[in-house]
Amino acid sequence: MTKRKPVRPAVVVPVATEREQRPPIEAIRAAAFQQFAERGYPVVTVRDIMKACGLTQGALYNHFKSKDELLHDIIASTQGELERICQQAVTAAGDDPRAKLAAFVRVYVMRHCRLRVEALVANREIGWLDAAHVADIRRSRRAIRDVVVGILRQGVESGLFDPPLTGGRQDLKAIAMALLDQWTHVSMWYGPGGEITEEEMAQLYADMALRAVGARP
Amino acid sequence: MTKRKPVRPAVVVPVATEREQRPPIEAIRAAAFQQFAERGYPVVTVRDIMKACGLTQGALYNHFKSKDELLHDIIASTQGELERICQQAVTAAGDDPRAKLAAFVRVYVMRHCRLRVEALVANREIGWLDAAHVADIRRSRRAIRDVVVGILRQGVESGLFDPPLTGGRQDLKAIAMALLDQWTHVSMWYGPGGEITEEEMAQLYADMALRAVGARP
DNA sequence: CCGGCAAATGAACGACCGTTCAGGGGCAGT
DNA sequence: ACTGCCCCTGAACGGTCGTTCATTTGCCGG
Numbered sequence: 001m002t003k004r005k006p007v008r009p010a011v012v013v014p015v016a017t018e019r020e021q022r023p024p025i026e027a028i029r030a031a032a033f034q035q036f037a038e039r040g041y042p043v044v045t046v047r048d049i050m051k052a053c054g055l056t057q058g059a060l061y062n063h064f065k066s067k068d069e070l071l072h073d074i075i076a077s078t079q080g081e082l083e084r085i086c087q088q089a090v091t092a093a094g095d096d097p098r099a100k101l102a103a104f105v106r107v108y109v110m111r112h113c114r115l116r117v118e119a120l121v122a123n124r125e126i127g128w129l130d131a132a133h134v135a136d137i138r139r140s141r142r143a144i145r146d147v148v149v150g151i152l153r154q155g156v157e158s159g160l161f162d163p164p165l166t167g168g169r170q171d172l173k174a175i176a177m178a179l180l181d182q183w184t185h186v187s188m189w190y191g192p193g194g195e196i197t198e199e200e201m202a203q204l205y206a207d208m209a210l211r212a213v214g215a216r217p
Numbered sequence: 218m219t220k221r222k223p224v225r226p227a228v229v230v231p232v233a234t235e236r237e238q239r240p241p242i243e244a245i246r247a248a249a250f251q252q253f254a255e256r257g258y259p260v261v262t263v264r265d266i267m268k269a270c271g272l273t274q275g276a277l278y279n280h281f282k283s284k285d286e287l288l289h290d291i292i293a294s295t296q297g298e299l300e301r302i303c304q305q306a307v308t309a310a311g312d313d314p315r316a317k318l319a320a321f322v323r324v325y326v327m328r329h330c331r332l333r334v335e336a337l338v339a340n341r342e343i344g345w346l347d348a349a350h351v352a353d354i355r356r357s358r359r360a361i362r363d364v365v366v367g368i369l370r371q372g373v374e375s376g377l378f379d380p381p382l383t384g385g386r387q388d389l390k391a392i393a394m395a396l397l398d399q400w401t402h403v404s405m406w407y408g409p410g411g412e413i414t415e416e417e418m419a420q421l422y423a424d425m426a427l428r429a430v431g432a433r434p
Numbered sequence: 435c436c437g438g439c440a441a442a443t444g445a446a447c448g449a450c451c452g453t454t455c456a457g458g459g460g461c462a463g464t
Numbered sequence: 465a466c467t468g469c470c471c472c473t474g475a476a477c478g479g480t481c482g483t484t485c486a487t488t489t490g491c492c493g494g
Binding site: 179208 | 257259260344345381383384388391392394395396398399401402403405406412413414417418420421422424425428429431
């Protein structure tokens with residue numbers, strides 16, 4: 001057998017309904033999310049995506065300049081929305097760093113449970129973007145991380161947090177990275193069919209985070 | 218431009234020394250690790266890997282049945298070794314679940330810092346394996362998770378751990394997943410050029426884990 | 435009814451993919 | 465010196481890829 005076999009059988013979901021319900025550009029975005037999440041950007045072809053929308057390959061280029069720009073478009077929209085709701089949750093949580101951290105975790109984890117597909121694509125497929133498209137996504141990620149670092153710093157300075165030390169000093173950036181890794185990768189294994197609701201997940205992760213940073217009760 | 222542009226410029230490292238020093242099959246494994254880690258399995262070609270070893274594309278098939286089997290081979294060896302050292306660290310740590318958990322985290326995190334490239338490939342590229350090759354990797358991952366769950370259960374039953382509740386009951390599996398996500402993804406951002414040593418990372422993560430599960434001092 | 439225009443089609447292009455295979459070199463054992 | 469055997473080479477195969485483009489479609493204001 002000399003044929004290059006697809007990494008997974010390129011089963012294209014029926015869809016059919018997509019085409020009528022929303023404008024084609026939205027159908028393309030939705031189909032791309034689904035396909036990228038299930039099989040990964042490099043092995044999903046333009047033909048796969050467009051067939052899932054009931055269109056043919058050429059029609060993509062009436063809406064996006066390239067496959068690469070399509071990926072950037074859907075990642076950037078998800079990432080921007082995530083940054084927005086995280087910022088908003090923190091500012092709405094008052095001034096207590098414990099409340100801020102808890103609010104952040106709740107919003108972040110619940111979003112990664114509810115929008116598993118989008119979160120998974122935004123976090124896993126970013127590496128396929130070329131240098132020009134990847135910059136603003138990374139900026140947004142750093143901004144989110146810095147929000148967490150800011151909460152931790154405020155908690156430490158006010159004496160409400162007592163996080164573990166790293167070689168004798170505080171490394172709040174490492175702690176923030178560790179916590180964000182945990183929260184982000186919920187989207188890799190959480191399934192709505194399980195026994196835990198999204199609210200319970202959010203509560204569990206908030207509890208663990210507050211404990212990890214040594215928040216006073 | 219109608220040419221399909223590579224996701225990243227397929228810069229092939231000089232190598233040259235590889236060929237002489239070790240048997241070719243080892244050079245192929247090393248080159249594959251490096252290339253898969255840097256650019257991802259689907260976009261790394263057989264020609265890329267073999268050129269990095271100073272060989273030509275056809276020579277791969279004297280050592281591996283296919284590109285897929287090569288990926289499985291290098292992932293399986295890494296994963297098997299990880300499972301082994303984790304088991305061994307836990308049994309060598311005595312009977313106190315706090316010591317067991319700390320020992321597990323130390324070994325797991327230090328390995329993911331030191332062997333970043335291997336860990337990254339084993340965790341990130343597993344999805345490209347076909348169904349026949351993926352089964353035993355997943356089994357090993359479950360086994361490692363169950364080791365953590367076992368430690369947590371022992372800690373709870375002995376009253377030494379008091380982990381957060383999930384909807385009124387203990388969900389040790391979810392806690393184990395959350396912790397493993399955190400430990401695993403160290404390999405995504407830890408760089409030996411940073412200010413934190415591997416030992417400090419291991420200590421930090423062990424501290425956070427013990428706090429998260431409510432270990433008594 | 436008509437002209438115009440955005441949007442879709444599907445063949446075509448140039449490139450590259452994983453894998454196969456006939457040919458060839460080098461070296462151990464006899 | 466000859467015979468196997470292992471390993472490597474590089475052309476070839478059959479296929480897929482992202483993208484382009486001439487052509488057609490379908491809709492809208494007049």
